[in-house]
């Protein structure tokens with residue numbers, strides 16, 4: 001038998017920790033990053049995203065743990081010995097240099113030959129759709145063009161890993177969505193390994209191969225985007241990922257019946273907990289379907305409407321006082337005036353059960 005050759009991953013973190021005084025910024029992160037993938041570190045402000053990236057780049061020294069790059073333990077190595085590129089949300093271009101010279105700068109520093117520099121700058125400019133600004137000074141470029149030049153300057157190198165710290169947060173919403181799609185395309189086409197930090201769950205779901213959910217320095221869950229959305233590890237993650245937010249309702253599983261907001265329902269496709277228990281039901285807005293009064297699982301009164309474009313978010317109040325939010329296609333929502341009574345059907349297959357004591361997801365019975 002041919003022995004398997006150990007394959008080194010571009011990046012491995014092993015029990016990485018960092019505190020600032022009494023603040024634990026990163027509390028023991030372990031992570032394997034596969035080559036050519038986009039890993040997104042997702043978390044609220046202060047979760048430890050930047051500190052994690054800085055330790056990978058060598059800009060912060062961990063208190064414990066290891067940073068392994070391409071199979072080498074570089075925990076203590078200088079930043080420039082690591083071959084990683086860190087891209088901040090930072091548009092600082094050299095104002096007196098052309099687009100071309102800005103992008104070429106890291107290659108000139110690395111003493112690359114002129115024809116190679118020319119070829120690589122032109123190639124990245126085409127990929128980022130900025131060949132027309134190569135001969136121009138930054139002051140003549142739009143905000144989006146400057147951001148693309150800044151990205152091109154970072155991406156023109158070929159490091160083991162690219163680290164991106166909220167790279168698009170200063171852009172307006174349209175441009176951000178456009179550029180994140182291009183970053184993703186570029187990453188895929190070039191086979192780059194990206195680790196991107198963001199507090200924006202929509203950005204994470206849109207671009208990630210894998211999401212590392214970070215809270216107060218701790219890794220709460222590592223999952224593919226759809227799995228994070230469909231089976232969040234706990235209530236806080238379920239609330240963080242999804243808009244409008246997931247509904248949380250007191251519930252009970254008797255072993256045969258599902259009791260939701262005090263009402264007994266046939267379980268249908270509900271993936272029930274392994275044993276009878278009281279639980280907190282998590283119901284995504286899209287798993288609640290409006291219908292005629294008397295035809296659903298509950299009757300409810302419409303208390304608020306929020307148009308979201310092709311969808312409308314409808315807030316309804318059940319007779320027991322429980323508020324639920326659901327989303328419905330805007331085209332079919334004409335009859336939902338505030339104060340109207342609707343029937344609400346609960347999609348059983350999408351119901352999640354959380355432990356009310358610690359908030360953790362209760363995996364369904366096998």
Ligand SMILES: Nc1ncnc2c1ncn2[C@@H]1O[C@H](COP(=O)(O)OP(=O)(O)OP(=O)(O)O)[C@@H](O)[C@H]1O
Pocket residue numbers: 020023024025043044045046047048049050051052199
């Ligand atoms: N140099 C520092 N000195 C003291 N505390 C720090 C330092 N850097 C970070 N912290 C603290 O460590 C924690 C994690 O910070 P970090 O910047 O990594 O979070 P983040 O997830 O990147 O947040 P944001 O989204 O706001 O950038 C926070 O509580 C922060 O206040």
